[in-house]
Amino acid sequence: MLTFEHVNKRRGARDILTDITFHARPGRVTGFLGPNGAGKSSTLRILLGLDRPTSGQALVDGQRFASLRDPLRSIGAVLDGSGAHRSRTGRAHLRWVARSAGIGNARVEELLELVGIADAGNKRVSTYSLGMGRRLGLAAALLADPGALVFDEPVNGLDPEGIRWIRLFLREQAQAGRTVLLSSHLMSELAETVDDVVVIVGGRIVADGTLAEVTGNHKNLEDAFFALTGDRGAR
Amino acid sequence: MRALRAELSKLATLPFVWLAVAAGLIVPTGIAVITSLTTTPGSDTGFSELAIGVLGAIILGVAAIGSEYTAEGEESAGSRQITTTLTAVPSRVRLLLAKVIAVAIATAVLAVVAIALVFATVHLLLGPDAPALDGDTFARATGAVVYWVLMALLGFGLTVLTRNGIIPMAVLVANSSAVTVTYLLAQSIPAANYLPDLAGMRMFTTVSTSVEIAPLTGGLVMAAWVIALLIAAGAVFTRRDA
Numbered sequence: 052m053l054t055f056e057h058v059n060k061r062r063g064a065r066d067i068l069t070d071i072t073f074h075a076r077p078g079r080v081t082g083f084l085g086p087n088g089a090g091k092s093s094t095l096r097i098l099l100g101l102d103r104p105t106s107g108q109a110l111v112d113g114q115r116f117a118s119l120r121d122p123l124r125s126i127g128a129v130l131d132g133s134g135a136h137r138s139r140t141g142r143a144h145l146r147w148v149a150r151s152a153g154i155g156n157a158r159v160e161e162l163l164e165l166v167g168i169a170d171a172g173n174k175r176v177s178t179y180s181l182g183m184g185r186r187l188g189l190a191a192a193l194l195a196d197p198g199a200l201v202f203d204e205p206v207n208g209l210d211p212e213g214i215r216w217i218r219l220f221l222r223e224q225a226q227a228g229r230t231v232l233l234s235s236h237l238m239s240e241l242a243e244t245v246d247d248v249v250v251i252v253g254g255r256i257v258a259d260g261t262l263a264e265v266t267g268n269h270k271n272l273e274d275a276f277f278a279l280t281g282d283r284g285a286r
Numbered sequence: 287m288r289a290l291r292a293e294l295s296k297l298a299t300l301p302f303v304w305l306a307v308a309a310g311l312i313v314p315t316g317i318a319v320i321t322s323l324t325t326t327p328g329s330d331t332g333f334s335e336l337a338i339g340v341l342g343a344i345i346l347g348v349a350a351i352g353s354e355y356t357a358e359g360e361e362s363a364g365s366r367q368i369t370t371t372l373t374a375v376p377s378r379v380r381l382l383l384a385k386v387i388a389v390a391i392a393t394a395v396l397a398v399v400a401i402a403l404v405f406a407t408v409h410l411l412l413g414p415d416a417p418a419l420d421g422d423t424f425a426r427a428t429g430a431v432v433y434w435v436l437m438a439l440l441g442f443g444l445t446v447l448t449r450n451g452i453i454p455m456a457v458l459v460a461n462s463s464a465v466t467v468t469y470l471l472a473q474s475i476p477a478a479n480y481l482p483d484l485a486g487m488r489m490f491t492t493v494s495t496s497v498e499i500a501p502l503t504g505g506l507v508m509a510a511w512v513i514a515l516l517i518a519a520g521a522v523f524t525r526r527d528a
Contacts, residue, residue, distance in 0.1 A: 100376045101369060102527040117376040128373050132365030136300065136353050143299035144370075151292035151374040184365070191370060 052076055053098060053126075053199055053232055058107035060093055060254075067093050068254045071107070075199070075232040075247070080225045082245035082262075083234040086280055090254040091234035092130070095203050099128055111199065123152040127192030128201040133184035134191060135176045141187050142172035145194065152195045162190040181208035189217075199230035206240050218244045238273040248272065252280050289375045289384035293350075297392050302349045310342020310396045310434075315403045322411035331417055332408045333491045336430045339400055340437045341459045343393045347438030348458075350389045352451025368528050378524040382446070386516065389442050390435050397434035401427050429489025429501055436486055436512045437462070443512065446519035472497075482511035 058071040068090045075081035085091050096102040098109040100116040108115060111125050119125050135144040145159040163169040166186040171179065179187065185208060192200060205221070206214045221244055225231045235241050248265040250258040257279050258265045262272065269275035297303050314335040321335065354368040375381040405427075408416045417423050437458070444454035461467050461483065471478040472495045479485065479497040487493050488504025499507070 096528070099369075099373050101372055103525075117378075119376060122376050123374055126373075128369075130369050134365055134367060134370035136356055136367045138301050139296075139299050143295075147292045147295040147299065148370060148374055150295050151288050153288050188370075 052112055053201070053230055054110040054113070055094065055098070056108050056110070058094065058097055058109055059105045060090075060097065060102070061105045066254055068097075068104075071251070071254075071256060073249045073256060073259050075230050077198070077230045078225055078228050079246040080221050080231040080233065080244055081247040081249060082241045083232060083249050083251065084238060084241065084276060085234075085236065085251035087236050089236075089251045091236075091251060092203050093254075094251070095128070095130065095201055095232075095234060098201065099126070099130075101130075121152065121195070123148070123195035124197055126199045126201060127195070127197035128203075129185065129188040129192050129205065130203045132181075133176055133179065133187040135184070135187055137177035138175055140173050140175055141168055141179070141183075141190075144176065144187065145190055148191045149194055154194055158194060162193055165193070166190045182210060182213050185209060185213070197229070199232070200224055202231075202233040204235055205233050206235065206237060214240060238276045242272040250276060250279050289380055290387055292374065293384045293388035294391070296353075297346075297350060297388055300349060300353055302353065303346055303392070306342050306345035306349060307396055308342075309345060310339055310400050311403055313341060314339025314400055315407050318404045318407040319411065322408050327408075327412050327415045327417075329417075330491050331412070332404050333426060333430065335404050336397075336401065336434075337487055337491055338463050339404070340434050340462050342396060342400070343434040343438040344441040344458045344462065345455060346393055346396065347389050347441035348445045348451040348455045350385055350392075351442055351445045352449075352455075355449045372528050379520065382516075382520050382523055386439060386442065389438050393435045393438040394431055397431040400434075401430060426490040426501075429505060432505055433486045433489050433508070436508050437483065439512050439516065440482060443515035443519040446523050469493075469495075480507055482508045485511075 053075040055071050055073050058068055059066070060068040071094055083091055083094070093102060097104045098111070098116065111119060116122060116126070135141070142159065142163065145162060146156060149156065149159050163172045166189050168183055168186050168190070171183060176184065176187065205217050209217065221231050221233065225246070242262070245262055248258065248260065248262055249256060250265065266272050266275045269278060317335045317338060318332065321331070354371055355366055357366050371381065375384070441454050441458050445451050448454055468478060468481045468484050472484055476497050479495055479499060484493065485499060485504040486508030488499045489501045
């Protein structure tokens with residue numbers, strides 16, 4: 052369970068996040084939706100202890116991320132890109148992450164196979180396509196078989212095949228009992244994947260409920276989203 | 287311990303670190319060849335080469351943290367590694383300690399190998415004119431190892447603050463090789479002798495300026511600078527957004 056309790060974030064004179072409160076539950080895929088710049092990434096970065104909230108807190112199974120004993124076993128995250136240095140090989144990247152959690156190299160090979168970049172394991176990350184970088188980031192997130200998964204814009208930069216692959220993958224993870232939280236600004240990509248929906252606009256939560264609840268009387272999630280965000284025009 | 291193993295693994299798989307290692311070995315050995323063939327051996331033979339070869343240590347220290355912040359355009363797969371690092375090791379104090387220890391270990395090994403190469407070179411080329419491998423030489427060699435480690439940590443600490451390796455690397459490498467700004471400064475301002483690099487050099491070379499500093503004192507002065515810098519870097523690193 053991932054919990055956000057009254058999280059506020061101020062940067063200079065600007066309120067980035069205002070009173071962010073919601074949960075992502077185990078066994079469900081929670082879609083965290085909002086236009087670009089709404090505060091999705093900032094919220095996820097606070098959950099992962101990368102940024103500090105001005106007030107409020109984000110908890111992983113009731114604990115702050117920074118106080119987790121075995122963070123990679125609690126939560127796997129894929130934020131921007133691969134999270135790997137460009138001149139390291141994909142395999143070397145996974146190996147150092149594995150070391151930090153006391154995981155052996157055999158598991159690294161398993162993950163390279165699972166995400167489909169085993170052939171590129173010895174190539175430098177700078178030679179990877181955006182999609183391969185995403186897969187590498189995913190492999191790092193899954194190394195320690197975490198109870199929760201967090202993705203920032205998981206379908207960005209993926210080809211249709213990759214998008215389908217990640218959708219099926221996310222559903223499987225939730226069915227296996229994991230908590231899955233993913234952010235996106237692409238509504239149509241997500242409607243088939245998510246169970247719960249949280250909508251953020253301008254740093255505030257404007258809707259929070261099951262897919263059916265948030266869609267309401269609208270034709271689909273996309274219509275509901277644009278009604279909520281007040282942007283009825285073409286994207 | 288896991289964090290340390292992860293940091294050592296990072297260093298060993300970063301090509302730029304191997305460039306630092308190559309620089310740290312080739313530069314002082316190369317200069318030792320040139321000076322042995324062209325100049326009369328003196329009390330600093332072998333050691334003044336190490337004062338320049340320290341640029342390898344500086345590059346290593348800077349790369350250890352600068353590489354965390356290397357960013358690229360949207361279209362590339364590479365991205366800032368610091369997000370991965372901090373999700374793997376969320377305690378920033380523990381992370382910074384692991385990095386400092388990893389840099390110290392790697393630099394000490396590099397320094398020992400560099401010293402062995404430089405002294406093998408001067409003995410091969412100068413024969414009996416080379417400095418004797420006595421207790422004094424070993425004490426100074428130990429001082430050189432400490433100097434390399436502290437210079438690496440100086441570069442490391444500055445780069446924690448700047449989050450970009452280019453400026454600390456340019457300033458420190460230039461100062462230790464091309465234009466020794468601190469040395470020139472010490473010619474007119476006596477207090478400049480207590481700047482970290484000049485103070486630390488007393489551990490293994492005979493710097494002649496207006497102020498005499500004993501080797502141990504010089505080492506302690508340099509260590510104090512580096513510890514103060516690392517504490518400041520730690521305070522900033524634990525408080526700011528990644």
